[in-house]
Structures are given as C-alpha cells and as structure tokens.
Amino acid sequence: MVSTLNLKKVILSVVFIIIFYSPIFFSYAESYPLIRVAIIQDITSVTIKVKGFYEIKDPKTDRLLIRDRDLKTTALTDKKRILLGNINFNLERLLIKPDDKEAIFINGRNFRGSIELIINHYGRLLVVNHIELEDYIKGILYHEVSHYWPQEALKAQAIACRSFALYKREENKLQDFDVTCDVYSQIYGGRTSERLRTNRAVEETKGMVLTYNGRLLPAYYHATCGGKTEDASLVWNIDIFPLKGINCNFCKESPHFKWHAVLSLNEIRKKLNQAGYNIKEIVDISVLQRSSSGRINNLAILTKEEKKEILAKDLRIILGPDIIKSTNFNFKIINRDVVFEGRGWGHGVGMCQWGAYFMAKQGYSFLEILRYYYPGTDVQTIRF
Ligand SMILES: [Zn+2]
Structure with a gap:
C-alpha cells in the first residue's frame, strides 16, 4: 500500500521527470560522441595486441595504411616517428582501429574503442584511447564510487561523470586529448574496470547530462x-x-568526515623545498584567510628571515592530498610537529x-541528489 506521503513523492517525481527530461540536441558530427582519454603519457615503448581484424590509419588524413588481423607488436619511437615493430610509417600519429570494439590490449590491459599513438614534444609516446562516451563512463564509474553503493547514488554519479567528460571534451577540443585517466580528471580503468551494477547505472541514465541555462x-x-561544499570560484x-x-x-x-595528520616542521620544509620553495627553518605557520565554507584560502609560513604566503590548495598538493585530505583544517604546533585536525576529503x-x-x-532519487548538490540545474538527455 502506498502512504499519502509516498504518493505525494511519486506525483512530485513524475512532475519533475516531465519538466526535467526535455531532450537537448548536441551538434555532434559523429553518431556517438567519442572521448579521447590519455591512458599513458611520455613513454618510449608500449605493447599492443589486437584480436581479430583491425585497421591502421593516418588520423590526420584518414588514409588506410594496413588492414590485417591479429596484431601483436611493440610501438617504439625513432627520430620523432612511430615504429610498430620494425615497420616505420614515417608518421607522428597512428590510429589503430579494431573491428570488434573490445579487442585491443595496451600493456596487457583491455580497452574498448580504438587507440591513437602520438609523438609528443619530447619525442616520446602518448597513447590516447578513443572511446564512445557511454563506454567511457562505464570505465570510470567503478573507480569513482563502490559498485556496492545504492543504485540512485550510482546513477547520480554517472550523470555527473558524463557531464564533466563532455565539458572537458569541449574545453580541450584543440588539444591531443580531452581527459587524462587519473585523479586530475576522472580515473579511467578501461574495460577491465567495469562492474554489473555500475554498468546498469550508466545504461539507466544513458545520454543524461546536467545543464545550467542550457x-x-x-x-x-x-x-x-x-x-x-565549496564555491568553485575560490578553487x-x-x-x-x-x-x-x-x-x-x-x-x-x-x-572521511574527519581526518587527522601529523607532519614535522622539517618534513613540511623539505616538501616545500622539493616543490621549488626556498624555505629555511620554519618558525610558525598561520592562517591568513578562510572562505565562508571554513576552508583555508591561504597561509603564512614564517621563517627566521621571512614570511612566505602560500595557497592552502597548493600546500595540500605539496604535502600530499591523501595526507592533508582537504583545506578545511585546524592545526597546532607541538614540539616541532604540526598536528592537523580536518574535515572532508577533496576540493569540496x-x-x-x-x-x-x-x-x-x-530514499532520495538520483534527480533529488543532483538537484541538491547542483542547485538550479536541469537533467537533460543528449540525442545521439
Ligand atoms: Zn557532504
């Protein structure tokens, strides 16, 4: 039996779905948007295996160079050109495209889609996976959240990841890739990272993205x-x-609501100097300014000779983002140790x-979750 409260909730959800599910049309030239993920950067060799038929093309001209089956080779560099085994195509870029979209292995790891090899400015290899958007989201979701989490949280996460990926794709369209596969964009593990429940969350929200003012x-x-949560303009x-x-x-x-860390003043000085700050013995550290969310904007590091100002977000990265888990912290200096007590994990x-x-x-739905954390936004569906 449905209670009055639940009935109200159902009616509200239906109204919400009608209002917020109006489709938007993206002017993509291709039928399925592709995301270009830099999976390996700055290396001198990489092993490549393809099961079944594949094509090798010049990505600049789309010229077909080879069509064959069952590739097993090592990509190397030679005078700013790519070698596949001992074949030199005399090119700085190659696209390897299998017929089957799950047939390519890079250093033993399975990836969907195709692979572009690019020679970077230093003459080393950059490996970029061209992958359909929905497959990409499947490859990252497992790394971003546990696949045991409630389905509505997984769906909210899938929509956030998809929106972020398409935003980066637009932002980086003139670059060699749209996103990297680490924490600085979204952690992408390829086909090997997919799980049943996270895949279901991607399929159930297919094409849905967050928009603001269209x-x-x-x-x-x-x-x-x-x-x-933090004001993005401060980060x-x-x-x-x-x-x-x-x-x-x-x-x-x-x-991760609360965290605790202890670092000696010497360790802090050492890490700051490794990051290029030229700091002598630290005498004191003080907070200069906090944002209205309680996070620290900047701090002053006092030595016997000088006072150096540093952004809290920079200090966090330098000391280790997994040690100083957020910029929302208090600290005390006790016997040349800095004892940090903080809240939250991440940029906020x-x-x-x-x-x-x-x-x-x-019991909140994915739409309610997204509306809560991204107020004023709509969830719209991309038409492929
Ligand atoms: Zn929270």
Missing part, C-alpha cells in the same frame, strides 16, 4: 565535503550559481559523493 555543467564532485576560475556551495546535511557518517566543489550515498540510503 549549457553543460562542469559537474565537479569530491569524496566528502565535511558539512559545506578555479568558474563562477556559476550551481557551484557556489551549499550546506550538506548528509555526510556526517562518512568515513559540487557533489559530495558520501553525501549522495547517504541521501540514496534514505
């Missing part, structure tokens, strides 16, 4: 906000209403993933 949203997300040069920051009431039970912008997890646990 434009794609750079749908940033992070592990745990610690109570308040990057993005100043839009959906990313101005909200109060998050859902991540208190996250394993956009969706709080653990908040989304607890929202889904409490």
